[in-house]
């Protein structure tokens with residue numbers, strides 16, 4: 295063998311630490327099995343090669359989804375944004391707005407959080423700063439009604455992209471998940487293929503609960519992509535490995551700060567490199 | 572559940588009685604470590620915890636009345652509850668003015684918790700003043716204003732000041748408003764953002780803060796130790812509030828945060844409404860983490 299230790303218990307323990315510490319815990323057992331299988335087949339011959347193997351293996355598994363947003367064949371593209379409380383939905387919408395405007399597209403915002411204190415004000419400030427129109431309703435009004443009005447406005451104004459913000463909610467709150475489903479249904483009734491994208495915003499600091507979030511949000515509104523926010527912190531966001539493994543939802547964007555510029559299109563390889571550091 | 576898996580692990584020892592030995596509890600300890608990791612307890616914290624359980628469990632007489640698995644669970648549960656801290660770690664309330672500062676990562680629930688704490692303290696006969704010291708997040712000041720209005724409590728705000736001065740000015744005019752508790756809402760920040768962490772240190776220098784409460788999201792994973800450690804090292808927090816426990820996260824971050832800061836978890840947030848703040852129960856948290 296070319297230097298390096300063999301896959302003994304101590305090495306496996308070290309490997310476990312790397313996997314668990316980056317929040318890949320839900321898939322750690324499977325990943326270690328793959329490594330041991332590759333080792334038996336001589337695809338890996340030393341511990342140095344384990345990390346090279348894993349970088350390729352995990353990057354491949356995170357690839358292959360469509361990282362671009364699906365556009366409507368004609369008319370406005372409708373993007374629904376959802377996620378648990380405080381994950382970064384509203385700020386991610388500001389970032390996506392800038393992202394689309396830089397591509398020369400026109401954007402309309404829907405202030406679909408009619409519940410939380412100053413939620414509408416927060417998105418309105420972003421709309422003003424980014425110079426895009428916004429559709430809002432009264433605080434306490436039905437968010438589905440705001441969604442309806444927003445689609446009407448999007449069609450009337452012939453905007454390219456409609457971004458629909460929603461209130462934070464826990465996937466365990468059945469009535470709120472039903473409310474979210476209703477919002478989605480309103481969008482799909484008004485425009486044939488809408489929503490063209492359903493983005494779940496996940497906080498990179500979240501542990502394995504992220505997998506449960508992805509499952510339940512997906513069951514309710516058919517999530518098409520993840521936005522992994524707050525990756526500028528020290529959290530690695532490894533839960534997306536388990537999410538791709540169990541629910542097959544790709545990461546489309548990552549959030550790396552609090553300003554509209556702080557959005558990047560997801561790239562598996564550098565993300566996985568950081569995961570395995 | 573952990574009790575089922577430990578029972579099955581120990582099913583072959585049930586008839587033997589005798590003593591818990593290093594050999595016969597190895598598999599049980601692995602199950603316990605797995606349960607902790609599934610609950611998002613930090614890897615190193617889980618490892619250390621299991622080691623301390625092993626030291627306590629080895630040599631313990633297996634009681635005739637319970638299975639070895641149940642006995643191991645009791646050792647684990649009791650140790651977890653002890654680590655979670657003493658039951659009621661109340662807010663340190665002064666006879667005169669008490670100043671409380673909320674700090675934490677972005678989106679953890681600070682602003683909402685300011686409102687909840689104000690409501691709780693007013694029920695205890697206090698007169699809170701909320702201070703809007705987050706000047707960077709769009710509509711953060713407005714968010715606290717709305718909560719203040721809902722609670723019918725004053726909110727101190729300022730145009731164009733820096734947070735340390737806003738906090739100092741807010742505290743200075745608290746008693747003129749007849750208030751005896753000041754709750755400072757600060758902007759969410761990364762523990763690795765040196766400038767913003769220094770800003771909090773500056774608040775502490777300028778204002779006599781009685782309580783610094785670290786507000787943490789209960790669904791935080793392995794990173795909980797990193798941020799909690801840094802906030803504590805730089806500010807010497809006096810307590811922790813764990814939010815969003817109304818979800819289904821096991822909340823292992825609670826153990827990690829306790830282990831790395833040694834500070835008490837004083838309250839838990841269990842909902843978005845302003846009455847959704849409860850006193851922390853260490854034994855209930857232990858049950859939840861073990862699943």
Ligand SMILES: Nc1nc2c(ncn2[C@@H]2O[C@H](COP(=O)(O)OP(=O)(O)OP(=O)(O)O)[C@@H](O)[C@H]2O)c(=O)[nH]1
Pocket residue numbers: 377378379380381382383384385386407410413460461462463495523524525526527548549550551552556677678708759761
């Ligand atoms: N550092 C960092 N902070 C972020 C990022 N994305 C969002 N934030 C911050 O996280 C906090 C919460 O963001 P919001 O956009 O209000 O989150 P939300 O999901 O809309 O919250 P609710 O509507 O209350 O559920 C804010 O302080 C944001 O500035 C990111 O990528 N990096």
Ligand SMILES: Nc1nc2c(ncn2[C@@H]2O[C@H](COP(=O)(O)OP(=O)(O)OP(=O)(O)O)[C@@H](O)[C@H]2O)c(=O)[nH]1
Pocket residue numbers: 379380410462464675676677678679680681682683684705708711757758759760814815816817839840841842843847
């Ligand atoms: N379900 C639930 N939601 C909560 C709880 N505490 C806060 N929230 C929600 O979490 C989201 C973020 O709360 P904020 O109070 O804005 O958080 P913050 O820490 O002030 O955010 P920043 O100032 O941007 O750092 C909001 O949607 C709150 O309603 C809780 O205990 N349970």
Ligand SMILES: [Mg+2]
Pocket residue numbers: 383384385407413460461462
């Ligand atoms: Mg929002």
Ligand SMILES: [Mg+2]
Pocket residue numbers: 681682683705711757758759
């Ligand atoms: Mg806040």
